[in-house]
Amino acid sequence: MAELASSTPRSGAAHGRKKMNVRVDLTAMVDLAFLLITFFILTTTLQKTKAMDLAMPVNEGDEAVPASRSLTICLGKNNQVMYYLGELAKPIIAPTLTNFNSTGLRQTLIETGKMIRAKYGKNMIVLVKPSDHSKYSSLVSTLDELNITQTQIFSIVDIAQPDIDALKQKGVY
Incomplete structure (x- = not known):
């Protein structure tokens, strides 16, 4: 039982008044406090995790990816990205370094996607390596850029x- 007791009267109190010993029972207040704490703990939601939907294909055999529509993104060290269009041996766009700033990977994805759509009438295929x-964090940033630019066909x-070897030549491996 929780109690609150007042102090005892001092000797020589003025005018001969008697101080009464007051006792307040705090049991109900303690019970209420624990009920409120329990209520707020159970009803509070913690920070919800943020996840991006990622649709993975069913493995139904290997299909050839047209090199003319495939943009390859190779992730290197220090948040550097190398990209090329086509095959590395004979690229349509030569291997180029970029990063994740506003004129970097996002701009490349937008411009290359428009070029492929205009030339072939189909969407660009992105391979992330x-x-x-x-x-x-570089992989997450790349997936974010693909999501922002609404690139529909991509694979890791x-x-x-x-x-x-190309990353080593560029000095980002």
Whole structure:
């Protein structure tokens, strides 16, 4: 039982008044406090996780990806990105370095997507290849840029040795 007791009267109190010993029972207030704490803990929602929907294809065999419509993005170290259009051996757009600023990857995705749509009448296919030296945040930033530019066809694939060699030549591996 929780109680609040007042202090005892001092000797020589003025005018001979007697101070009474007051006792207040705080049990009900403590119960109410715990009920309120329990209520707010149970009804409060913590920060909800933010996730981007990612549709993964069903593995129904390997289909050839047209090189003329495929933009390859290789992720290197220090938030650097190398991209090229077509095959690395004979690219339509030569391997170029960029980053994630406003004139970087987003602008490349927009311009290349418009060019492919105008030339072939179909959407661009993006292949994202993270290297061993890239950070996870670079992959997330790339997926964000693909989502912002509304790129509909993309895939995260393993990086090949020729791509690693090209990253080494650019100094971002």
